[in-house]
């Protein structure tokens with residue numbers, strides 16, 4: 148259901164990759180996806196032309212896709228090529244990370260060959276706190292330190308597994324292996340909803356057709372390669388056939 152007319156007002160938050168704006172409608176925000184990535188001091192660390200549009204487009208699509216499977220999200224509607232209207236949530240300051248394949252830190256920690264399949268997906272939680280370097284936590288920390296209630300953690304775990312199943316099969320049909328992803332949740336009144344973004348920056352994908360690891364970190368020093376990768380992924384992912 149559309150909520151127009153809605154007008155974007157002042158900027159209320161500047162993050163490392165996105166900005167949030169107030170609107171003239173209580174409880175609704177505009178989330179802008181930027182081409183620039185800032186460091187923790189607010190300086191531009193990298194800029195990839197077209198990244199904001201690509202991440203906004205994919206996020207808009209995937210939020211609607213999840214909603215069609217009854218996963219509650221903060222998405223309302225696309226506002227511009229780089230912006231979406233969202234419901235304002237009380238964010239739970241936990242990064243929820245799902246792994247389907249052992250790579251990077253996970254492979255190193257458990258001395259597994261890079262790229263090993265896991266018998267079951269692994270769900271991890273990290274506290275969102277730059278000063279503490281986002282330490283890994285478990286449900287007990289989340290409850291003991293007051294970040295969430297037991298029922299909320301149960302819902303988050305259940306939704307994260309459901310989202311994994313939905314996205315895995317979505318990507319699979321487009322020739323990608325969903326190696327893992329990061330997601331954030333928040334509360335709308337008492338209900339847990341998916342917030343933030345689901346995009347190329349928050350999903351780790353391998354291209355099964357081309358047998359390529361689509362690791363955006365690998366291309367950090369190759370802005371042209373990055374631009375091409377974002378465009379290509381956006382085109383392939385938005386293919387709804």
Ligand code: ATP
Nearest residue numbers: 162163164165221233234235236237238331342343
């Ligand atoms: P990090 O990069 O560590 O996630 P950040 O704050 O720099 O932190 P950005 O993605 O640049 O991250 O900024 C977006 C911010 O908006 C995040 O802090 C996120 O938690 C917050 N956010 C996302 N969705 C909502 C929402 N629906 N309501 C309120 N805040 C939200």
